[in-house]
Amino acid sequence: EAGVVQSPRYKIIEKKQPVAFWCNPISGHNTLYWYRQNLGQGPELLIRYENEEAVDDSQLPKDRFSAERLKGVDSTLKIQPAELGDSAVYLCASSPSYNEQFFGPGTRLTVL
Amino acid sequence: AQSVTQLGSHVSVSEGALVLLRCNYSSSVPPYLFWYVQYPNQGLQLLLKYTSAATLVKGINGFEAEFKKSETSFHLTKPSAHMSDAAEYFCAVSDENDKIIFGKGTRLHILP
Numbered sequence: 001e002a003g004v005v006q007s008p009r010y011k012i013i014e015k016k017q018p019v020a021f022w023c024n025p026i027s028g029h030n031t032l033y034w035y036r037q038n039l040g041q042g043p044e045l046l047i048r049y050e051n052e053e054a055v056d057d058s059q060l061p062k063d064r065f066s067a068e069r070l071k072g073v074d075s076t077l078k079i080q081p082a083e084l085g086d087s088a089v090y091l092c093a094s095s096p097s098y099n100e101q102f103f104g105p106g107t108r109l110t111v112l
Numbered sequence: 113a114q115s116v117t118q119l120g121s122h123v124s125v126s127e128g129a130l131v132l133l134r135c136n137y138s139s140s141v142p143p144y145l146f147w148y149v150q151y152p153n154q155g156l157q158l159l160l161k162y163t164s165a166a167t168l169v170k171g172i173n174g175f176e177a178e179f180k181k182s183e184t185s186f187h188l189t190k191p192s193a194h195m196s197d198a199a200e201y202f203c204a205v206s207d208e209n210d211k212i213i214f215g216k217g218t219r220l221h222i223l224p
Contacts, residue, residue: 041213103155
């Protein structure tokens with residue numbers, strides 16, 4: 001069974017540029033999460049989806065971050081415009097139940 | 113709000129020695145507790161989880177953790193360290209809103 005797929009794996013952009021990350025969850029997993037992991041820290045939840053619905057986006061900086069999960073499968077996370085402090089690893093996870101999450105390899109974003 | 117404290121951002125043990133990674137949680141209700149491992153440039157992988165069944169939880173790769181309510185601890189152990197155990201380890205707790213809160217992580221170094 002394929003795991004959670006994320007692309008790109010690495011992205012380098014200049015500040016004020018837009019960037020988008022893509023995630024394909026494990027087939028059949030209705031719950032999808034986006035996390036941000038800063039260097040030397042644990043992951044912090046940005047947004048959680050149950051199918052197409054964002055059920056927890058309280059930690060998503062809505063002035064520059066947006067996310068969507070059309071058709072309740074794939075998801076994209078966008079930052080526009082990116083700031084220096086957005087440099088981090090962005091992790092996607094999916095879950096068949098709320099207390100067991102499967103993580104993708106992440107996208108390492110560097111903002112110059 | 114629930115939180116997790118991992119004691120020691122770096123731990124070094126000799127190959128073949130006991131591994132002990134410490135985790136304390138704050139929770140007013142019986143929590144779900146997790147240990148995840150992250151290898152370089154990879155996502156997080158679930159090692160084990162406590163869901164109010166047996167207090168001693170066995171996980172993958174020879175790891176186990178013991179839930180001690182009186183100490184609000186969930187320390188991770190392995191009797192004999194292997195070089196392949198070198199990685200970052202995250203303790204996590206789920207809160208009343210089904211959100212998983214991660215600790216800051218402990219990097220485990222294995223000395224030859």
